[in-house]
Amino acid sequence: MLLIRRKPGESVLIGQEIEIRVLETSPARVVLGIVAPRTIPVLRNEVKETIEQNREAAGSLSPMTLEAVSSLVRSGFGPPGR
Amino acid sequence: VRLTSAEFGEIEYSPDDVVVFPEGLPAFEDEAEFVRLRLAAIEPLVVLQSRRTPALAFLTVPVEVLDPGYRLRAEAGQLQALGWGGAAEPAAGRDVLCLAIVTLGAEPTVNLLSPLVIHPATRLGCQLIQVDAPYSCRHPLRPAAAPENSSCC
Numbered sequence: 418m419l420l421i422r423r424k425p426g427e428s429v430l431i432g433q434e435i436e437i438r439v440l441e442t443s444p445a446r447v448v449l450g451i452v453a454p455r456t457i458p459v460l461r462n463e464v465k466e467t468i469e470q471n472r473e474a475a476g477s478l479s480p481m482t483l484e485a486v487s488s489l490v491r492s493g494f495g496p497p498g499r
Numbered sequence: 500v501r502l503t504s505a506e507f508g509e510i511e512y513s514p515d516d517v518v519v520f521p522e523g524l525p526a527f528e529d530e531a532e533f534v535r536l537r538l539a540a541i542e543p544l545v546v547l548q549s550r551r552t553p554a555l556a557f558l559t560v561p562v563e564v565l566d567p568g569y570r571l572r573a574e575a576g577q578l579q580a581l582g583w584g585g586a587a588e589p590a591a592g593r594d595v596l597c598l599a600i601v602t603l604g605a606e607p608t609v610n611l612l613s614p615l616v617i618h619p620a621t622r623l624g625c626q627l628i629q630v631d632a633p634y635s636c637r638h639p640l641r642p643a644a645a646p647e648n649s650s651c652c
Binding site (some may be wrong): 454464472483490493 | 505506507524525526527538540541542543544555556557558597600601602603604607610613626628629630635636637640642647
């Protein structure tokens, strides 16, 4: 991973068309301004994770689910603590 | 009313069990209507079965089952589309139904970061992708009663 130190007001360029500007920083968070063509999707990573998690969750069920889950519930959920 | 589910067979349900997600769910934007199935065998887990796609269902668990102190953090306006006019942080399980999606596998996990929030009166729902919340989208599926670290001593 490339690390670049920037101060509020400074920016970095990615390729010809994408600019990421640091607008504001505080101990807990950074406010970024992103300039990019409309064709490039900009997503918070939580959104991408939710999309992936939903797909995986939907794909994790099968006709065996009910039986498997009911034994899971009877055993107090999940495998015994790690 | 009846429907057929690939996972759960023929299902009899009442219109009161239908939940509408006007915007669908991320990755499933065309799926707006789900039937809430409460099956005694898997209580307290809840199944949401798509009305139009027999092969699509989600296994969910009310967040308060895993974490009684769960805090729902909605941003201004996010829950208004559901008809919720109350606090920005409605109480999960009391004000609104708050279901976390389960992913089955060798170690089942739960998405506590983006729960399905359902207004009980309007039966409208959305998947609330929380920002700045200290929750994981891969939380181990274990009830709150199980003491942490109980296995190491």
